[in-house]
Amino acid sequence: MKISIAMTVKACALLALTSLVSIAATQPNIVFIFADDMGYGDVQVLNPERGKIPTPHIDALARDGMIFTDAHTSSSVCTPSRYSLMTGRYNWRTTRQAGVLGGFGNPLIPTGRMTVASLLKAQGYRTAMIGKWHLGMNLPKGQGMNNIDWSGTITGGPFDLGFDYYFGISASLDMPPYIYIENDKFVGECTTTKAFFRKGPAHEDFEAVNVLDDLAEKAVEFIEKQEASTPFFTYIALPSPHTPIVPTPEWKGKSELGAYGDFQMQTDAFVGQIVAAVDAGGFSQNTIIIVSSDNGCSKAAGIPALEAKGHFPSAQFRGSKSDLWDGGHRVPFIVRWPAIVEAGSQSDELICLTDFMATCAELSGGELPADAGEDSVSFLPALKGDSIESTRAGIVHHSISGHFAYRMGKWKLLLSKGSAGWTSPTEKQMPKESPNAQLYDLGADPGETTNLYESHPEVAARLLAQLESDVARGRSTEGPAAKNDTNRINLWKITK
Template sequence: MRIPLLLFAAFLAAPAVASPPNVLLIFVDDQGTYDLGCYGEKQLQTPRIDSLARDGIRFTAAYSAAPICSPSRAGLLTGCYPRRMGAEIWVHRADSKSGLHPDELTLAELFRGAGYRTACIGKWHLGFAPPFLPDAQGFDRYFGLLHNLDPVETVHFADKGGVPILNGSEIIEHNPDPSTLTRRYTDEAIHFIEEDRNKPFFLYLPHTMLHNPLGVSEEFRGTSKLGEYGDAIHELDHHVGRLLDALERLDIADETIVLYTSDNGRHPGRGKDQPLRGGKLSTWEGGLRVPALLRGPGLRSGAVRTEPTPAMDWYPTLATLTGIRVPEGRVIDGRDLAPELVEEPAALRTAAGALSLNSDLPQRRRWEPPLEWRDLVSRDEYTDAFFYHGSHGALAAVRSGKWKLFLNPTLQLYDLESDPGETSPVKNAAVARKLRGMAVLFQEEMRLDARPAGRTE
């Protein structure tokens, strides 16, 4: 039996922690922020996923790193804005020469270095040359599709028997039926969890669903009022329940952190109770705001976090919750939110008096504001801001607190607290200038500190 989080929290200043919690990271593809019962959706039944909100924390302003697949995944797995590591543009196709740079330190590498078993089961989409594959990025085990199943990707395999599904490096099938993937990934995930009870695990489960083409098994076809998309969510909920049941059966539910989130939004809201506009590929709120639910030992129960929570924050937060120090010198953009999420924040203070194990990470980022912005923007405001990037990598908007400033083609300021649907720009010259200053500082930081993209010739 592993010791609960708060029993070992006092020792977080140490390089390693005995018997830390497991981590199960469920990463859904193209799920809108509204499309769960716990976010107010009335036309879908998602009781098993909703239980994570009941027993844990629901995030109402969680953001993906990008409004499209590949850069979003890069941001999640590295804790960095995709732009920092040359991963901000569009997606990696089967003939792409680019991918996640081998020098980046992924969550899998971080956890494996701390003695965890690691697995990626599902869709990869971060490069297809050997240096970019899961086994070169910290994962002990891989099962799934490296690609999407839409026509712009399947065309690359027309003369190769079809898109392959891999078990490790072995092709076990071509052209898998999309309606079987959610079940198959879940079967493999449960098998991985069961394999070795003597070591903690980090399991990254990036589902192919709910990306087009949608696939729904016969058991769930026609079960929702939202067509095939809703049916696929019902099926996903069932299989999330299977995972949660497996944790209970193995008596490790209270020793496992479960994070459920999505890689980007899908569509705008469907009525007056769902005001967000925009969807995938856009930088309106509907394109990047995603569901996020976190449950685990020592974490608050039935709580809601309303502050902006970018995907990059999960990297240092999960590291602290498992007693792992992000290596010195590693610059990332995520913030350690652990002190806000646990029942007893004081237990996270390190022997050196720091708020938590990774609370100092924002201090590693460049902070050299020129005179124009020096008295206008504080360092904390800057590192707490969220910088929206479009599907082609351009900086599009900045959010600070309740304010969001679109940068192009003209400056447009929105109060997301009173107008989450971004329907009526407001005039506030002082706020607009401050957010514009943040954008200028961010552009300069990325110009000076961005790292190279992974590339093969």
């Protein structure tokens, strides 16, 4: 009996498809790499015309996976955006209505609230976090520097919120205490004082310039220890390219754009190390690797100097870290999952990083209780090339000062006169006779240059009513009404 070449090819294709379906039916490993202050335009593949920093490793992920062009953090600064990523709930539902925590801050997430880590752990995942926490911890009180017991037990941090293993720092790299934490213990003690922008207690051997390499080593080590029989989730929260901007000697001068460009290149290389570890472990086909950022590029990067050299960290978008304009919270979001995601694909679906929670629930076969993930919608359909069936009308944006904006479809309403952050014109710089709010058609005006608030009052009213409803219900998704942690949520920070 003769077998034709066509029949052989068809059989091979069917076998390959069956294999992929089998892989996809199992729980995928999940690796979430969260950069710190990396702007949308800091990734070369997202900003080919006005981006001058080479990012070959992140670009390769995009080439092998999917780019989300309209992904947003819940806030334009890091503590609140990290809260939302971990809980699937808007940050302004907590008692923290503006700003960020410091390195000695108390926990923002109560241990009774479900996190992405506790959700996945309950579904049989091995969970680990490497890097910057910045959501507060209960540091043990004692007689040491700053009244800390450096040999005591830390509570309320990652180790108590679903992570089997944790190694990192309590907050940003420029916030003391300058010492590593492993699980619920300090690695050594602080016996001296150092200043990486802010002055505070430090371990004698702790140097900011070494932290990125140290974290890469720990992250790779965790991945290398995993086995195919148990799914794993690792949340890798980088302290870069946030201040202090300290590229190692190996990277200095590489970008020809100054220290920030060099540090971003080193950050990209970190991503490359993680991807290489996943691939070397034989996990590549059924591992979801996500690269994103907690907010837009910081002014500490020296944005005017970068732009003078042809590099625009926010790409075509207005504003940067801290602002209500899209440059503050529209972030890179790139996903590689060879078993499911089509290589070189793109999604223009509007998503928020709160959506990671519901997505992980669907991926792992878990279920969100009514009191978890109140603002989370799964983007798994988009990964498969389908439309997201959302029970949420739109998404809420929040600035460093606590100003609100609402996005629904192409429309965006800002309850501010200016940036509501650090970019000029700020609220104080705006003339008193300026409109009380801003309304933009992002389909026609992605740079947010033409304010339509006064010419389209019906649109502004519709978005405001939806925002008010999302706040009052304690959730923005389908489900029973929930409670905010405070009744002091003030939508209008200006005198109308």
